[in-house]
Every structure is written in C-alpha cells, then in structure tokens.
Amino acid sequence: MKSILTSQWLRPVLLIIMILIGWDLLIRIFKVPPYLIPTPLSVVGQLWNEWPMLVKESAPTTWATLGGFALSVLIGVPIAMLISYSKLVESFVYPLLVFSQSIPKIAVAPLFVVWFGFGIIPKIIVAFLLGVFPVVVSTVMGFKSVEQDMVDLARSMGSTRMQMFFKINLPQALPAIFAGMKVSITLAVVGAVVGEFVGSNSGIGYVLQKANGNFDLPLMFAALVVLSMIGVILFALLDVIERLMIPWHASQRNDFQSVV
Amino acid sequence: MKRRSIALSVISFLAISLFCSSAVAQQKEKISLMLNWYLYSEHAPFFLGKEKGYFEAEGIDLDIQEGRGSGPTIQAVAAKSVPFGYADVSTMIKVASKGAPVKAVGVALQKSPMSVMGLSEKNIKKPEDIKGKTVAMTPGDSMSQIWPLFLKKTGLKEGDYKVVSGDGQTKLNAVINGQADLLLGYLMDQNIKIQDATKKPVTVIPFADYGINMVVSGIIAHKDMLKDKPDLVKKFMRAATRSFEDATKNPEAAVDAMLKANAKAGQRDSLIVGLKLTTPLYHTSETEKLRPFRVSPKDMKESFEMLLEYGGLEKTAGKVEDYYTNEFLP
Numbered sequence: 001m002k003s004i005l006t007s008q009w010l011r012p013v014l015l016i017i018m019i020l021i022g023w024d025l026l027i028r029i030f031k032v033p034p035y036l037i038p039t040p041l042s043v044v045g046q047l048w049n050e051w052p053m054l055v056k057e058s059a060p061t062t063w064a065t066l067g068g069f070a071l072s073v074l075i076g077v078p079i080a081m082l083i084s085y086s087k088l089v090e091s092f093v094y095p096l097l098v099f100s101q102s103i104p105k106i107a108v109a110p111l112f113v114v115w116f117g118f119g120i121i122p123k124i125i126v127a128f129l130l131g132v133f134p135v136v137v138s139t140v141m142g143f144k145s146v147e148q149d150m151v152d153l154a155r156s157m158g159s160t161r162m163q164m165f166f167k168i169n170l171p172q173a174l175p176a177i178f179a180g181m182k183v184s185i186t187l188a189v190v191g192a193v194v195g196e197f198v199g200s201n202s203g204i205g206y207v208l209q210k211a212n213g214n215f216d217l218p219l220m221f222a223a224l225v226v227l228s229m230i231g232v233i234l235f236a237l238l239d240v241i242e243r244l245m246i247p248w249h250a251s252q253r254n255d256f257q258s259v260v
Numbered sequence: 261m262k263r264r265s266i267a268l269s270v271i272s273f274l275a276i277s278l279f280c281s282s283a284v285a286q287q288k289e290k291i292s293l294m295l296n297w298y299l300y301s302e303h304a305p306f307f308l309g310k311e312k313g314y315f316e317a318e319g320i321d322l323d324i325q326e327g328r329g330s331g332p333t334i335q336a337v338a339a340k341s342v343p344f345g346y347a348d349v350s351t352m353i354k355v356a357s358k359g360a361p362v363k364a365v366g367v368a369l370q371k372s373p374m375s376v377m378g379l380s381e382k383n384i385k386k387p388e389d390i391k392g393k394t395v396a397m398t399p400g401d402s403m404s405q406i407w408p409l410f411l412k413k414t415g416l417k418e419g420d421y422k423v424v425s426g427d428g429q430t431k432l433n434a435v436i437n438g439q440a441d442l443l444l445g446y447l448m449d450q451n452i453k454i455q456d457a458t459k460k461p462v463t464v465i466p467f468a469d470y471g472i473n474m475v476v477s478g479i480i481a482h483k484d485m486l487k488d489k490p491d492l493v494k495k496f497m498r499a500a501t502r503s504f505e506d507a508t509k510n511p512e513a514a515v516d517a518m519l520k521a522n523a524k525a526g527q528r529d530s531l532i533v534g535l536k537l538t539t540p541l542y543h544t545s546e547t548e549k550l551r552p553f554r555v556s557p558k559d560m561k562e563s564f565e566m567l568l569e570y571g572g573l574e575k576t577a578g579k580v581e582d583y584y585t586n587e588f589l590p
Contacts, residue, residue: 033338033359033360034358034359035335035338035355035358035359035360036335036338036339110426110427110429110430110433113426113430113433113434113439114433114434114437114439117439118424118425118426118434118439197427198426198427198429198430199424199425199426199427199430199434200425200426201423201424201425206399206425209398209399209400209425209427210399210400211400212331212400213398213399213400213401213402213404213405214354214400214405214572215331215351215354215355215358216572217358
C-alpha cells in the first residue's frame with residue numbers, strides 16, 4: 001500500500017482527482033451556473049464523446065509544437081553560444097532578443113498568416129517565437145557558468161578547442177540547456193495554439209474556436225485538457241532524454257531525489 | 261470565485277455610491293449598456309440618443325461600454341455586471357438555453373446582414389460563381405453555421421469550393437491579399453473595410469436574398485430586472501426606440517455623435533456608409549409599419565427553427581417565446 005501511495009505517477013493523479021472534487025464542490029456550493037463554468041462531469045463526458053475527434057485534431061497541433069521547439073533549439077542554442085563566447089555579439093544581439101520577447105505574439109500572428117498562408121508554417125513560427133527565448137537565456141547561463149579552473153586545466157594539458165568544447169563546456173552547460181528546453185516546449189504548445197486561433201482549418205486551436213462559437217464550454221475545457229496532455233507528454237519525453245544524457249547531474253541522481 | 265465576488269461587491273458599492281450621489285443631485289440613474297464589440301457604425305444610434313437627451317429625459321444617465329464579442333457581453337448581463345447588453349440574439353438564445361437568465365427586450369437588426377462577399381474584380385455575382393473559389397470563414401461563428409443552409413438553398417455542395425478558416429482579422433487579410441476569393445461577413449462591416457483597404461469595389465451576396473433571414477443584434481436584459489424594475493426597462497427601451505428612429509432619419513448626426521464621444525470609433529465617411537446600410541435591416545416585411553425593436557413572432561420563430569436545425573441549438577431549448585418579449589417597447 002505504501003509503495004502505491006509513494007509512486008511517482010500516482011501523486012499527480014491523486015492531486016488531479018482532489019482538484020476535480022474541489023471544482024465540483026465549489027460549483028455546487030456557490031451554485032455557479034453552467035454557462036460560466038462547466039461541471040467536471042460534463043467535461044469528462046465531452047472528453048469521452050469527442051475523443052476520436054480530439055485525438056485527430058491534436059496531431060497538427062503536436063507537429064506545430066515540435067516544429068517550433070526544434071527550431072527553438074536549432075536556432076536558440078547556436079545564438080546562445082555566440083552570445084556567451086563573444087562580448088561583441090552579446091552587446092549586439094541580446095538586447096534585441098529581449099526586445100523581441102516583449103512583443104505580444106498574438107498581435108503579429110495574423111501577419112504570419114498573410115505572409116505564409118494557412119498551412120503549418122505560421123504556427124511553427126509563433127511556437128518558435130515563444131519557445132526560443134528560454135532556450136537562449138538558459139544556454140547562455142549554462143555556458144557562462146563553466147568552471148574556469150577546468151578550462152585552464154584542460155588547456156594546460158594541451159587539449160584542442162574542439163576537445164574542450166565536447167569534454168568540458170557542453171557537458172557542463174547541458175543541465176541548464178535542458179532546463180531551458182523544458183520551459184520552451186510548454187511555451188511552444190501555447191504558441192502553436194495561438195497560431196491556430198488566428199488562421200487554421202484544423203488543430204486544437206480550431207476546436208477551441210468552434211466550441212467557443214457554440215458556447216460549448218464542456219468541449220472547450222475538454223480541448224484544454226487534451227492540450228495540457230500534449231504539453232505533459234512532450235515534457236515527460238524531454239525528461240527521459242535528459243536522464244539519459246546527463247545521468248551524472250545532481251538533479252538526476254537518486255540520492256538527491258530521495259532527500260526530497 | 262472569491263475574487264469575483266469581491267470584485268462584484270466593489271463594483272456594486274461603487275455603483276451604489278454613484279447612484280446615491282447622482283440621485284441627490286439630479287434624480288438620474290447611471291445605467292450601463294455593454295455593446296457587442298468595439299465601436300462601429302451599428303452603435304451610433306445610442307450615442308445620438310444620448311446626445312439628444314432621450315435617455316436623460318427618462319432619468320437615465322447612459323454609460324456605453326465597448327464589448328469583446330456577444331458571448332462575454334451576454335455573460336456579463338447574466339452575472340448582473342451590467343444591466344443591459346447589445347448583443348447577437350441568436351448567441352443569446354444559445355447561452356440562455358444553457359441556463360443564463362437573460363431575455364431579448366427588443367431586436368434591433370431583424371433582417372440578416374449575413375453575406376458572402378469578395379472583390380468585384382473576381383466576378384462573383386451569384387451563388388453559382390462560388391464554385392471552385394476559396395471562402396474564408398471563422399469556425400463556430402453564426403455565419404459559418406448558417407452557411408450549409410445557404411448552400412442548400414442555392415444548390416451548391418460542400419466540395420464545390422475551398423475553405424480557409426481564421427479569426428475576423430484573418431478573414432479580411434485573406435481577401436485583401438488574395439489568399440481567399442470570398443469571406444462570410446456582414447454587409448455593413450467587412451465590405452466597407454475591404455473597400456477602404458484596397459480602394460476596390462466589393463460585391464456582396466446577401467443570404468437574405470436567398471430566403472435566409474435571421475434576427476441579429478438586440479438589447480438583452482436579466483430576467484430578474486424584467487420582474488423587479490419593469491419601469492426602468494420600459495424607459496430604457498423608449499429612449500432607445502427614439503434614438504434608432506432618429507438615426508434612421510439622420511445617420512450623419514448619429515455618426516457625428518459617436519465620433520464626438522470617441523474620436524477613435526472610425527473614419528466618418530465609412531461609418532456613415534455602414535450606418536446607411538444598417539438602418540434598412542431594422543425592419544422586415546413583417547414589421548415595416550412598426551417602430552424599431554418590435555420584432556414579429558413569425559420572424560423570431562423562423563430564426564429559432566434555423567438555430568435548431570443548423571445553429572447547434574439543442575432540442576431541449578424549449579419555445580422561442582421564452583427568449584424574447586415585446587412588452588417593454590413603446
């Protein structure tokens with residue numbers, strides 16, 4: 001019994017069940033009408049009834065998310081490396097990056113539809129714009145916090161730049177890069193949906209828009225649940241990759257976790 | 261929930277104190293009307309009525325608030341955050357069928373402005389011309405829901421045309437930039453915007469020309485208010501009726517009144533064109549001789565049945581009489 005209660009997977013499930021019960025109770029106690037907030041049961045009902053449709057529509061959203069995330073990593077990490085190795089690049093690029101991050105993506109998203117049409121590209125771009133910033137910030141931090149003593153030691157032993165990068169800098173920066181990527185992937189989900197809101201013939205954003213027009217609040221919440229599930233699954237996948245790539249790091253060692 | 265109730269109590273406290281201070285001063289009651297959207301030509305009559313003192317004459321200090329879609333406006337009325345709302349009646353019926361205690365107390369636009377439109381240079385003048393073209397629409401909105409009925413009435417089939425979906429701005433962008441040939445819109449709204457942007461004429465095919473008529477905007481109120489303050493509702497509707505009558509006669513003055521209250525409402529010329537296209541929608545053949553807002557039971561019934569069949573309204577929605585009333589009109 002104790003082992004079930006302490007299992008990693010069960011804890012969040014238990015919390016979700018508690019939240020659902022609390023949600024239902026609040027609606028009953030305060031008599032919140034269903035046109036303001038749907039009951040958990042009606043949301044579960046719609047989730048059940050519309051499940052095939054929701055699964056089908058989540059595919060384009062997932063692809064857009066993954067596309068945006070991949071771009072975030074492929075473009076964000078090299079930019080961050082340049083920033084952390086060159087003061088000149090940092091002074092030019094970093095302020096611009098922060099500036100661009102403050103632009104509300106929803107305001108520019110309609111333009112992407114004008115420029116790139118109704119396909120997957122505008123969604124990928126919005127997902128990329130939301131997802132790239134955390135990757136850059138964390139990666140810069142990761143590369144900057146490499147221990148100088150290690151670098152000096154390696155240099156004194158005559159290692160090449162390449163060797164230093166792959167043996168010291170990159171491994172030491174990886175934990176920070178992964179932290180950034182984890183934030184990035186959840187934001188990329190949001191970005192993909194924002195892109196779909198603006199112009200799309202499919203995807204969870206399309207379902208949300210349609211449910212909104214019909215005042216089908218349960219379906220809207222069901223779509224949001226599916227969306228969160230996409231985020232959770234992608235996050236969990238990234239977590240597994242992280243464990244495989246940096247098993248030596250403090251956050252991945254079991255002795256550390258058992259203390260928590 | 262708690263935050264909401266705190267906000268509500270703060271608002272009601274403010275409202276009460278405002279009410280008291282103004283009541284002492286001039287016996288006027290501050291009454292808010294929440295619109296369905298940001299200001300555009302359709303809203304100008306309310307500003308004309310306010311400027312001419314029609315609301316003041318009824319003891320109402322009218323406060324006009326911009327909205328963000330009919331849905332939220334109806335929810336605000338249902339939650340008693342505002343006493344009156346100006347919103348899409350078919351949307352109201354859907355929300356009310358889910359339990360929102362609201363009712364339409366007057367229907368302003370009784371003839372449907374729903375249309376399919378595109379640049380005239382595309383040469384799309386009748387429904388058959390839509391074949392092979394691309395139509396931009398917003399998923400889930402009232403026009404995309406009625407669209408299948410338009411297809412049926414005009415002998416078109418799904419698959420005769422391509423669809424691109426997007427929000428309101430995307431629809432416009434798509435037609436302006438040529439990604440779509442047509443969009444589903446209102447004949448006093450998008451066509452003017454497209455014309456303004458491209459300086460090219462726009463051809464409009466109204467749904468109403470093919471026997472599809474649906475009531476659109478109206479004034480909605482909470483059922484409790486109809487019970488507790490019938491006099492206030494009557495006063496409000498009397499002032500609103502006079503405002504709409506005046507705006508029909510003098511659209512320029514109505515637009516000027518709106519621009520005086522909010523200079524950012526739009527370009528004067530476009531707003532006047534829009535309002536001139538709007539006022540003919542105040543009456544159907546059924547209500548031609550009647551004053552504005554008075555809707556005919558037949559028109560309401562037709563709209564209701566259309567909602568049942570195409571609009572996603574559930575069969576449990578009951579009778580159309582539960583959703584509107586003419587009894588507070590002058």
